[in-house]
Every structure is written in C-alpha cells, then in structure tokens.
Amino acid sequence: MATIKDIARTAGVGIGTVSRVLNETGYVSEETRQKVWNAVKSLQYVPNGIARALVTKRTMALGVVLHDLMNPYVPTIARGIEDEARRHGYTMMVLDTDWQLEHELRAITILRQQAVDGIILVSPANTEEMVSKCQDENIPVIVVDSGDASAISHITADHYKGARDAVAWAKKQGHTHIGFLAGPAGLRFADLRLRGYLDSMGLTDLSLEEVDQRKELPIVRAEFLFEGGRAATEALLHAHPEITCIFAGNDMSALGALQYLEQQGIAVPEQIAIIGFDDIFIASLVHPRLTTIRQPMYEIGVAAAELLMQHLSAPECPIPQRVFDLTLVVRESC
Amino acid sequence: MATIKDIARTAGVGIGTVSRVLNETGYVSEETRQKVWNAVKSLQYVPNGIARALVTKRTMALGVVLHDLMNPYVPTIARGIEDEARRHGYTMMVLDTDWQLEHELRAITILRQQAVDGIILVSPANTEEMVSKCQDENIPVIVVDSGDASAISHITADHYKGARDAVAWAKKQGHTHIGFLAGPAGLRFADLRLRGYLDSMGLTDLSLEEVDQRKELPIVRAEFLFEGGRAATEALLHAHPEITCIFAGNDMSALGALQYLEQQGIAVPEQIAIIGFDDIFIASLVHPRLTTIRQPMYEIGVAAAELLMQHLSAPECPIPQRVFDLTLVVRESC
C-alpha cells in the first residue's frame, strides 16, 4: 500500500516529480526518472485510481446496463464491449435489470455514484427515459440495439430489413402461409421485426397496435422466450392449420417452437419450416439446425465500446450512429 | 453535479451535518434532517462515491475475474454474483482472461488500481498464484470452482463425486465400455472429474499424469470444447469400437459428441449413450436431450458473493469453504 509520498521519499524527490514520471507529463531528467522508477519497482507501487479519479474526474470505468446476462445473446455483446474497453484501459461494470424500468433507473444512479466515465445501454426497456436520465447526470451514453433510429447515439442492427429477408427466404422456399412469433410489445427492436414481417406479408396498413386485436392473423406473442415459443406455436397451429412456416422473432422462441413440433411428431422443415432471428450459439446445435438471421453481436459490442471511447477522448464531436447489416444463415430448418 | 458543500449552503448547515444525515451516523435533530433532505432533493444531489471511497477505503465495488463470459456456464455464475452483490449495495466489475495466466495477473492489478473491495476468481487457470497475488495486494479473495480443496477460501461443487455418479448411472444402464472425454490437463475441476471417472472404472492406481501416455485407454482430451468433443468422439470410436457409452467431461464436449454421432447416423442412446456434465441451458434443448450432472451455477455465484460480503463486514472471521452437491439429471441421452 505504498503511496506516492513513499515513492517520493525513497527516490529523494518531490511528489510532483513522481506524478510527472508516472504520467509522462512534463519534463523530467533521465536521472530522476530512473530513481523514481526504481522506487516504484522496489516498493511495488500501484497508483491509487480512486485518488487519481477524484482529481482527474476520470475513473477509467464504464457502466454496462443490460437486461440479463443469462439471456444467450447478451454475453456476446458484453464480451465485445469488454474486449474493446480493455484495449483502452477501461474496466466494465455490469448491471442487470431484468428489463424493468425501475431497475434501469436505479442502475444509472449507481453508476453515477460509482462515477463511471460513460454508460452503454444494451436493449433498454425505455430508451428515452434512460438516455435523458444519463444526460441529466451529464454522463455520456450510447445505446445498443434499442432499434431506435432517433437522434440518440446508438448502435443497432437493421432489424426491419432482417425480418424482411427472413420472410423473403421463406417465400422463396415456397411458403405462403407464414406465422409469426412476436416479441414483447413496445420493445423497439421487437417492433421493428414485427413491422418487417407485416410489411413483407402485405399488411403494410396494419399498425402495430392493431396486431393484438386482430386475432385472425397468424401472429402470437412468444415474448422472445423458450416457453413462450412452445405455447405460441401450439396456439398458432390450432388457430391456423394452414401454416407451413413459422418465423420466430428470436432464436429462443424458435427453439421453443422446434421442441413443440418435435414432441408433436411434426417434421421440420418438411411439414412446418422454422426460421429464427439472432443466431445465438445454440441455433447451430439443435436438430434440425436452425435457419436464422445472424446478428453480429460481438461486433456490435465492440462498436459500442469503440464509439464511447472515441467520444470520451473527443467529447466535442457528436457520437455517430451505426447500423449493422444482418445476414441470413441458411441451415436446415427452413 | 452538486457537492456536499452546496447542500450545506442551501440547507444552512455545516458539511459535517450533511454527511451525518446522509450516512445516518450520529445525532441530528429532526428539523435539520428535513432541511438537509430538502436540499438534497431539490439539488438532485448524489454523493460522489469516489470522494467517499478515498476516505472510507471502500469502493463498494467487487471484481470478478472469469475466463470467458461467452462460455455457457459462466454467465449464470456471474448473474448469481451480481444479484447477491447488489443486495448488499455492491457493484460488479467483470474481467475476462481467456484462461491465460498473464491476463489473470493483469486483471488483479487493474482491480487493485480500481480499488475493488474484494475479488471473486471464477475457475482461475492458476489458483495459487492468483490467490497469493491478491493476498500480496491485501485484497480479500474468494475462489469459485477451482475444485481445489486446499486451505484457500473457495466455493465449489463436488466434481469428483459428480463424475462417479455419472459413471455409476451409466453402469446401471448396463454399460461396461465407457469412454471419457477429458478436459484440459491441469485444470483442477477437470482433473477431479477425470479422477472420478478413473476411480469408478477401477483405474484407481493410475495417476493423472499417466493418462495421456496410456493410449489404449478409452480417454481422449476434448478440452471442454464443442469441436474438441466432435474430434475426440471420432478418435475414441475408431480406437475403441467396443464403447457403448461416452461420458463427456462437460456439456459442450457432450454436445460436440452428439453432433458427430448424429452425422454418422449413430443412434443415441440406442447405439451409443452420452452423459454430460454441467447442465448448461442447451443440454435440455438438443435431441436427444442430454443426461448430465447438474451444477447449481447460479447458487454457486450467489454463495460466492455472499461469503465475500460476509467477510467484508467481518474481516476477522475466516471465510468458510462451501462445497455444493451435484445432481444427476436423467434425460434421454443415457
């Protein structure tokens, strides 16, 4: 627990000088530099980041607010963020929220208290409120995957186009009766995927709000969950026996659908085809392997951190947005 | 960015008093308390954790060093840690290491600099070195899942017994020729699982070092990876056509094995049975669903954080160790 004072004393210099050689700021003679480094080595000195942060106003820590680390697509993004952050000497604080706004808001307060230099919001439940809170607190924020194309600085993938590509592929395979397993209403990127599906199915005039009313449509909310996928598929098939293809709004619900069909002895893709969204790791392991829309999650994480770092070192330039392309990965299920 | 001074001024009291009401320490008249809280509210004051940490020597942050967030069993542990930590007002810093000792060591230095109050090591590559470095730095540490039963404070599961249970089950199913997909040599919990297998197969006298020499044994290193599982299974079956059951040291390699067998048209479990280890989420989704040894990962994470918190509030008592039981989850693959 040596302090800068100890270094100064054993090196026989002032603390200002020690600080100067440590941070390579200002002129220091080669000789003193050596003396200081020797003292640092021999005392195994590591600067106290807290004390440093108090004066520099920089903690070299960034906050990552995400809904759930256990949700398969999240760790990949987190890993991307961490890898890039570390390259810049930053450390990552992780906070789960279970997609609840109150938890999200509390997370910001905690991070503000921990004085992180910036925050990355991964798929927040309420983007506007979260971003404005960060702005109130005066802390740089960047949003990942809210799917929101507003002025807010964000990284996302083209969910709308991804959904359209998925339906296009299904149609190309000869399917005309295509059901959809929707995500939670109000979740931006879930809405975009739904919109893509609707538009591709010629339901351009239908608003998202109307969807839940129109029971005759082959659309069921699976909430992006495995169990939801099972249940939704069952409901869908009962109401719409004509369906030959199910487009799931994400892979988890696709997996649920797959399990239901398998248990019912329905052959995939022969009787019912399935197409997912995300390309989480599991997608390539199930049988039949899942055809899906790949989201470059790791790259998205890296990009988010990259842009934040960039903004931190040059706060004057606005943070650019960035939209990643999605790619169709054709495997066996459709 | 109001400071304690601003609060003191607008509330018309001294900063000491403000600090007292904020921390509920010492006597403050109800009236002043109100005045202070009003000022806090109206200025939207949030205490600066950094300044506080500088004097209290407590950052309310803990470091979690893990090998890879993308490894399926890791996020669950991390989530458990975070949930428990948050209950105590702690925030979690996550550092990946890719299982490389140098990265691990660097992680400690970073965390030391960030002045975390404690560190949780999840399956470190080199437990001794890591723990001793933490001790040198004088920072409380607890180890998760190193499988090491030494004096070091740790949480782990009974890998040895788990492996024995797995083999026992396989035998009960009538299997006598049971192959093993081993993990990396030297990884403690991998070694324990291997030891369990060896002992159950009557190879009690065989040392772990000898295993790699004895090519005639039905043991191949799959390195705990999906691809490793595929390759190892292929090798295993070529060398040992008599095998009717494969015990994979972890689920990822079991999944690899499963895929290989499926592609070869080998029926599971009819021709070859498979039993895994970990019970990662995917295990219950593949076909056939994987019989495996369940590790209570979330609970392990919670326990780790719990013990650390406990130690932080009562540093005098030694940190107890804790070994979780593993349970056999019988599904379809064996």
Add this chain to the structure above:
DNA sequence: TTGAAAGCGCTAACAG
C-alpha cells in the same frame, strides 16, 4: 527541471 502548495468531495474526529 523540480519542489511546494492547493485542492478534488467526502468522512471522521474534535471542540463547542
């Protein structure tokens, strides 16, 4: 080129 001094925002004695 370098030492000394002034804080950063807060807690924790210490007098009143």
Add this chain to the structure above:
DNA sequence: CTGTTAGCGCTTTCAA
C-alpha cells in the same frame, strides 16, 4: 446536537 478542521492519495498550477 452541530460547525470546523484535518486529511484520504493524487494531479496540477506556480514559483523557484
């Protein structure tokens, strides 16, 4: 009960 004071360990002027 409450205001004042002295640091926590570091960076950053400011003289020298």
